[in-house]
Amino acid sequence: MNDVPLHASRLWPPVRPRTGEASASTLDLLHTLGLIARTDATGVHTLLPLGLRVHDRFTAIARRAFEERGALTFAPPTLQSRTLWEQTGRWDVYRREGALLTVTSASGEEMCLAPTSEEIAAATVRDHLRSHRDLPVRLSLSTTKFRDELSPRGGLMRGREFTMADAYTFDTGPDTMRESVAFLNDAVAAALTGMGLTGTFTAPADGGSISAGPSTEHLVLADSGQGTIVACTHCGNRGDGAVLAAQPPPPGPDPVINVIAFTLTRPDSTTQTATVAIRSDLHVSPRKIAAATGATRVDLLNPSRLPDQLGKQAGTLTPWDAAGAQGVLPLYDLSAAELETFAVSDGDTGLRTGVRWSGARGLPALHPGGIDLHHATEHSGCGACGQGRYRVLRAVEVAHVFELGTQYSTPMNLSYSDPAGRPATPWMACSGIGITRCLQTAAELNRDRHGLRWAPGTGPADVHIAVLRADQPEMRQRADRLARDLTARRVSAFVDDRALSAGDKLRYARLLGLPHTAVLSPDHPDTETEVIARSTGRTTRTDLSHITDENPFTHT
Numbered sequence: 001m002n003d004v005p006l007h008a009s010r011l012w013p014p015v016r017p018r019t020g021e022a023s024a025s026t027l028d029l030l031h032t033l034g035l036i037a038r039t040d041a042t043g044v045h046t047l048l049p050l051g052l053r054v055h056d057r058f059t060a061i062a063r064r065a066f067e068e069r070g071a072l073t074f075a076p077p078t079l080q081s082r083t084l085w086e087q088t089g090r091w092d093v094y095r096r097e098g099a100l101l102t103v104t105s106a107s108g109e110e111m112c113l114a115p116t117s118e119e120i121a122a123a124t125v126r127d128h129l130r131s132h133r134d135l136p137v138r139l140s141l142s143t144t145k146f147r148d149e150l151s152p153r154g155g156l157m158r159g160r161e162f163t164m165a166d167a168y169t170f171d172t173g174p175d176t177m178r179e180s181v182a183f184l185n186d187a188v189a190a191a192l193t194g195m196g197l198t199g200t201f202t203a204p205a206d207g208g209s210i211s212a213g214p215s216t217e218h219l220v221l222a223d224s225g226q227g228t229i230v231a232c233t234h235c236g237n238r239g240d241g242a243v244l245a246a247q248p249p250p251p252g253p254d255p256v257i258n259v260i261a262f263t264l265t266r267p268d269s270t271t272q273t274a275t276v277a278i279r280s281d282l283h284v285s286p287r288k289i290a291a292a293t294g295a296t297r298v299d300l301l302n303p304s305r306l307p308d309q310l311g312k313q314a315g316t317l318t319p320w321d322a323a324g325a326q327g328v329l330p331l332y333d334l335s336a337a338e339l340e341t342f343a344v345s346d347g348d349t350g351l352r353t354g355v356r357w358s359g360a361r362g363l364p365a366l367h368p369g370g371i372d373l374h375h376a377t378e379h380s381g382c383g384a385c386g387q388g389r390y391r392v393l394r395a396v397e398v399a400h401v402f403e404l405g406t407q408y409s410t411p412m413n414l415s416y417s418d419p420a421g422r423p424a425t426p427w428m429a430c431s432g433i434g435i436t437r438c439l440q441t442a443a444e445l446n447r448d449r450h451g452l453r454w455a456p457g458t459g460p461a462d463v464h465i466a467v468l469r470a471d472q473p474e475m476r477q478r479a480d481r482l483a484r485d486l487t488a489r490r491v492s493a494f495v496d497d498r499a500l501s502a503g504d505k506l507r508y509a510r511l512l513g514l515p516h517t518a519v520l521s522p523d524h525p526d527t528e529t530e531v532i533a534r535s536t537g538r539t540t541r542t543d544l545s546h547i548t549d550e551n552p553f554t555h556t
Contacts (some may be wrong), residue, residue: 006460008463008496009498011115017279019508026444026447027450029443033452033512035460042107043158050512053460054454055246057440059163061191061195062142066187067140069183070138071167071187072138072140073139075123075181077120079103079113080112090119090406091112092208099148099149101113103430105503116164117430118408118430121168121169122412125168125426129170131417132416132417132419136169136179140167145161156436159436163434163435166433167430168182168410169183169184169428169429178403181401184429185218185401185431188431191433194458196341197445200398200399202243203217203239204216205240205244207288218399219398219402220444221393224394225395225396226349227395228245228392229241230376234389235273241376241377242376245382246381246390247390256342257336258278258280259277259317260284261301261306262275262297262301264289265295272327273327275319276332279335282374283377285373289331289373293329295405302381309328310328313356320364332373334372334373335374355381395443397434398434399428399434400431400432405428406426451512451513452513454534460494461494462491462516463486464514465479466509466520470496482529483495514534515534516532516534518532
């Protein structure tokens, strides 16, 4: 953290009189108070001096949380080669998703501005790993990342350029990997608490394009959240609907069954086509398919392959087509298997209604074994207690911890010698904290009706020095002396030395929300200041000569 005092009179952008309104949205406050600025590029923001101070503090908090627990920090590049990403197959995956920002050098080398660091972390360890005695390895990092978001929104919540504080662990097997997962969750929780995000909770989640294994989200409930979770109204079970066990919500009138085809990749890298029959008002969870079948990867089947595999075009499949196809694994979600009467596709002519599993004209009887394969949603029954129903809540994912296993270490040929001298593959895990997302989230969750309210050690500075009658040289000198004394004690200061009224200065201090405001007035002795705690509004008179013995700015 840079502890050099900031002065309002020299700040850029300039602090205007009557800057900002306390009733404004958090994002608007961050803009009008000069913490962040929009750019011409959608989803890309500038961190202005005040915002950069917060960003750097959050980054330092995360780094300290991991290093105090034994991790070592390194700094890998964000610009990475296509060759590296092709080793795991993710170059094509991320290109298909439209998420990868790519560049080509003057010499023709293809590279990407990486959205994540699994490949480069694995390559860094691969180059030096030799023996089981080298493990475990625990590395942390903080880098700028890039993701070509289709619809960036919410300011810093979902942008195309962002900062992540990540960590990667390498272990000898699944048991020691899980010990590292506990280490990661503990460090992440400590970092988030240090950032003032005290309302976080963990929930099982879908690892998405990062991990085919189990993962844990660190979340906070917020109306401004860009994501959602489901929570049981009876037992409180909550988490990502893609992984939580659920009973389907009650069907509407005239339910329709859709059939969706997937390609399953097995642990031995062989593939198989599978189909899922599901009610048309619900979504299939690939994570639940993987759990039910043991697949390491689940992808939608390319529509061009449907005629060869199943003899039908996309959108025209029925459960009977899947059940009669050779080499195809038919699966049935509970929402479909529990229906008595339903409609299915009738090819290009529309829907065939009144269909039953017991058979119909031209359709033999089927006996579907229903399993939970749908994404839990509003009114889905809770799979934990069996009594409540889920409701959808808005939440912010501030961090994520992933069990990677050998998903990356195997294709990237990471190897070490086990105690018997045989080659073995390390097991990986990782975590990611969204630093820029946490900045806006902390501002949102901790604010009050007067403006922002930063937790101690997280804001642009620790103490807001409001200098009354700053036009008088002796008052500016008093402010400079106090700022120097605080800096010497590693307390950072923001000095409002503008020629404004006391009312305007105190209003701005509340709006900016530093933990303490020290009011210097010509009506007070030189050795005295009035200290206002932002969290409580309590005002105390403090003799500045006591700062040497007791720092009043470490208490609220």
